[in-house]
Amino acid sequence: MQSLSVDLQKIAKEGHHFRNWANTFGCSPELYFEPSTEREIVEIIQLATKNKKGIKVVGSGHSPSDLALTNDYMISIHKLNRLLAVDNDKGIITVEAGMDLHTLHQVLKNNGLALSNLGSISDQSVAGVMATASHGTGTGYGSLSTMIVDLTLVNGKGERLFCSTTSNSDVFEAARCSLGALGVITRMSLKVEPEFRLEAKQVPAKFEDVLQNWDTVTNSAEHVRVWWFPHTQDCVVWRANRTDKPVSNNPPSWLKYTFVGFHVYQFALNIARYRQSMIPSLTKFFYNNVHSSPTEVVDESYKVFNFDCLFPQYVNEWAIPLEKAPEALRRLDNFINTSELKVHFPVEIRFVDEDDVWMSPSFGRKTCYIGVIMYRPYGKPVPYKKYWRVYEDIMRSLGGRPHWAKAHGQTVDDLEESYPKFRDYLQVRNQMDPNGLFVNKYIERHIVGKQPMAKL
Ligand SMILES: Cc1cc2nc3c(=O)[nH]c(=O)nc-3n(C[C@H](O)[C@H](O)[C@H](O)COP(=O)(O)OP(=O)(O)OC[C@H]3O[C@@H](n4cnc5c(N)ncnc54)[C@H](O)[C@@H]3O)c2cc1C
Structure with missing residues (x-):
């Protein structure tokens, strides 16, 4: 700390331990900075260059991976919030x-x-x-x-x-x-x-009906989300459209959604850690008693888009071309039905238009994101690696691109092949950061390879 300028001493901290939201990844940076001006950020970069240290900025720490981790200098810019x-x-x-x-x-x-x-x-x-x-x-x-x-x-x-x-x-x-x-x-x-209001309606549906009417379902509203309850043929389809209707949002039943849907579910999943064979029956029970009844709400947009993600979890999520998703889901269903493995609900299915953001998983193609989850009741571990392996193999074979925030098994070569602008990105990255200050293990593993400054 003594080697820091007076300005940096005021915003630097030693002994900071970082954990991400799900408590699945963490690190202990040598110095943790909370700057509130760009000038201070420049000073931190100068210091890191002088001391040959890496830097990572952390936002709200929600990424379920080592994307934001470093043991060198960590910067939180939560004070830059005006x-x-x-x-x-x-x-x-x-x-x-x-x-x-x-x-x-x-x-x-x-x-x-x-x-x-x-x-x-x-x-x-x-x-x-x-x-x-x-x-x-x-x-x-x-x-x-x-x-x-x-x-x-x-x-x-x-x-x-x-x-x-x-x-x-x-x-x-x-x-x-x-x-x-x-x-x-x-x-x-x-x-x-x-500003706008959304009218959202959620209805039960059957897995095969959703897959057989794929185009109709995916385009059936401005915003559509499907939750599939694996081990069953049950789904719920959530649709939301802009509306002029007034707000009508009856407070959700505490008994149903908080007590049963959160607390009883977490308790039951904890017991299922010792008896995994219970999981399909639990899924059926919670679908029938919490998730299957139709719901309707009209409210301000941001309140309707967001929902309660319950408790800590392992997640994996990849983007594949929209038209390939039914095949991916059928293959996943087949694996789940024929394997010993028991998996948690939901499998979350969402849709994104093709875009032109170089490193966006929906670059150049209409996309379906399929997200898989294994909850960690009371923060306890559950087996998930075999599920992830099979899921990733399916997604990879259908041209999948992983969500960057979520831990995944794609190599630099895989990613370079699936992103047409990968090398352009790399070239800009190397120009912007020639000393590799912002290369941590994740960026080395998935983006720059072993040679951070590789010749392009
Ligand atoms: C419960 C939950 C729900 C989620 N829901 C969704 C969802 O619906 N859709 C979806 O796509 N994702 C979702 N995510 C993933 C989430 O949106 C991403 O992980 C997002 O990147 C987290 O933002 P953060 O502010 O926490 O960033 P962090 O996780 O802290 O950091 C993410 C990356 O941003 C970089 N970064 C942060 N600030 C800066 C900066 N100022 N300058 C440069 N780089 C910076 C970090 O270095 C890191 O590389 C969810 C995650 C959780 C835990």
Whole structure:
């Protein structure tokens, strides 16, 4: 600490231990910084360069992988969370990139605006969500990174770059889904729309009916999500459309959703750790008693998009071409029905339009994301690796691209083959970070290979 400037001493901490949301990955950085200005970020980069240390920025720590980990210098930019500008006519908002989505929704609401699409939760930071091209659902909506109009990056050389389609455009394309490997993103402007309400209806459905009517189901609303209850033929289809109807949102039954759907479910899954054969019956029970009844709600958009993701979990999620998803799901069903393995519900099925974000898993193709989950009741371990192996083999064989935030088994070669802009991204990355400050184990394993500065 003594070697730090007076300014850096005020924002540096020793002995910080980081754990991600699901408590599945963690690290102990040598120094942990909480800057609130770009100037301080530049100073941290200079210090890391001098001391030959790596840097990772952490957003809200929600990624279920080692993507944000480092034992060198970790930066949290949660103090860079201010609103910078609103242009109501153009529908563009500019914020500091450490703002979390909950705050962003309120800021947007105060200005009569809202995000057009959203994932399951709003705990992430703006920069973190975009760094992994996180997604919501809806065949007419690309990854959330498509909302970015411009951004400011402090790169690995300590330079501050404003990037858009007309300014540093290659850096912009790479930084829209940066994987945290180009430097620190400090500001973003996002394209948003006037605030709106969504009417969401959830109905029970049968697995084969969903697969046989695939195009109809996937396009049956602006936003469609399917939950499949593996070991059964049961699904629920959730559909949401923009509406002028007034808010009508009866508070969900505490007994059904909180007591049974959360607490009893967690307790039952904990018992099932010792008796896995119970899992299919548990799935049937919770489907029949908690999830199968039709529901309807009208509310502000961000409240309807988000839902309760319950408790810590192992997750894996890949994107495959939309039309290949029925085959993937049938093969997964076949494996689950013929294997000894018992798996948790739900398998979550969501849809994303093709986009042009270089490193987005939906780059250049309409996409179906299939997410698999194994809950960790009370944070306890459960077996999941065999499930993941078979799931990944299926997704890989159908041209799958893993969600960047989630731990996966793709190699640099696999990824280079499936991303047409992979080498362009790598070239920009190497220019922005020639000393490899932002290369951690994840980036080395999946992006740059053993030679961080490999000749392109
Ligand atoms: C319960 C749960 C629900 C989820 N739901 C969805 C969903 O519906 N859809 C979906 O697509 N994903 C979902 N995710 C995944 C989540 O959106 C991603 O993991 C996202 O990247 C997390 O954002 P974060 O702010 O926590 O970032 P972190 O996990 O902290 O970091 C992610 C990456 O962003 C980088 N980063 C963060 N800030 C900056 C910055 N300022 N500059 C440069 N790089 C930066 C980090 O270095 C790292 O590489 C979910 C995750 C959980 C745990």
